[in-house]
Amino acid sequence: MAVQTPIRGLRSFCIAAKCLSFKHAASKLFLTPSAVSHQIKQLEEQLGFNLFTRQTRAIELTSAGKRFYHAIQPIITDLESTIDDFTNSKQNKTITISLPEFFASELFVPSLSDWTQAHPDINLQLETVKTGSQAAASADLSIVLSRGRPNSPVITDLFPVRYVPACNKRLYRKWASEGFKALKTVPLILHQSRPWAWHQWADEVGVPDFDPKQIIQFDSMFGVARAAQQGMGIALIPLPISQTWFKEQLLVRLYEEELVTNDRYFLVQHENLEQSDELLMFANWMQETFCDLY
Numbered sequence: 001m002a003v004q005t006p007i008r009g010l011r012s013f014c015i016a017a018k019c020l021s022f023k024h025a026a027s028k029l030f031l032t033p034s035a036v037s038h039q040i041k042q043l044e045e046q047l048g049f050n051l052f053t054r055q056t057r058a059i060e061l062t063s064a065g066k067r068f069y070h071a072i073q074p075i076i077t078d079l080e081s082t083i084d085d086f087t088n089s090k091q092n093k094t095i096t097i098s099l100p101e102f103f104a105s106e107l108f109v110p111s112l113s114d115w116t117q118a119h120p121d122i123n124l125q126l127e128t129v130k131t132g133s134q135a136a137a138s139a140d141l142s143i144v145l146s147r148g149r150p151n152s153p154v155i156t157d158l159f160p161v162r163y164v165p166a167c168n169k170r171l172y173r174k175w176a177s178e179g180f181k182a183l184k185t186v187p188l189i190l191h192q193s194r195p196w197a198w199h200q201w202a203d204e205v206g207v208p209d210f211d212p213k214q215i216i217q218f219d220s221m222f223g224v225a226r227a228a229q230q231g232m233g234i235a236l237i238p239l240p241i242s243q244t245w246f247k248e249q250l251l252v253r254l255y256e257e258e259l260v261t262n263d264r265y266f267l268v269q270h271e272n273l274e275q276s277d278e279l280l281m282f283a284n285w286m287q288e289t290f291c292d293l294y
């Protein structure tokens with residue numbers, strides 16, 4: 001004969017048998033005591049014998065109820081464990097990403113809604129680092145700015161970086177028509193990871209007698225861009241990563257000549273990880289989103 005007993009009735013019985021109270025069992029199951037009593041009554045009718053001896057304020061297991069409890073409890077426990085295992089396996093997976101803070105604020109976060117809408121079942125954990133800092137050890141993937149190809153077995157080349165001299169509108173109106181004179185009068189701003197970038201730019205452009213009045217270095221590219229936007233001086237600003245600053249006219253190109261370098265952004269998958277579907281999907285999305293920026 002096919003088994004027709006509901007699993008919930010067996011579970012209610014096991015809990016009631018353990019605490020010997022329909023009221024306490026109902027509390028654990030978020031049911032009413034009458035609902036628990038009804039489920040166990042149906043189970044008794046299915047089995048053809050009583051599981052409990054019911055008294056005014058208490059219940060006790062019958063001898064048949066005790067034998068049935070010892071037989072069915074391990075099965076219910078295994079069943080619940082199996083269900084939990086499969087439920088947990090379907091929970092959202094998490095990708096931990098280490099990335100430079102300027103890349104995160106200027107490119108990654110503004111584009112992130114496209115990824116989250118397409119992949120609502122994959123969580124992202126972002127860990128920002130300063131440009132040139134070591135990637136977070138716990139990261140599954142890292143976005144790095146490097147002058148050469150990183151040493152990792154799985155690399156996605158994103159885009160190269162070039163640098164343009166830029167300032168705010170006030171300085172632009174003052175110096176745009178003066179050519180290179182501003183370079184000897186206005187402080188020059190750059191990132192400390194490229195301390196000679198202004199000299200390299202001047203050499204490539206052919207600036208005569210390049211002798212800057214003052215050079216100011218920041219340890220973050222956001223600091224470089226913000227200082228230029230506040231009128232502190234002229235900064236070497238990376239493109240295409242800073243394109244929003246120019247679109248919103250927070251910064252303006254003072255000179256059209258650019259400093260072309262070997263700097264590139266790469267997406268790095270760390271070698272201690274096995275290939276996974278979510279990592280591949282994320283790498284493909286990064287490539288599709290950012291590889292055409294240059």
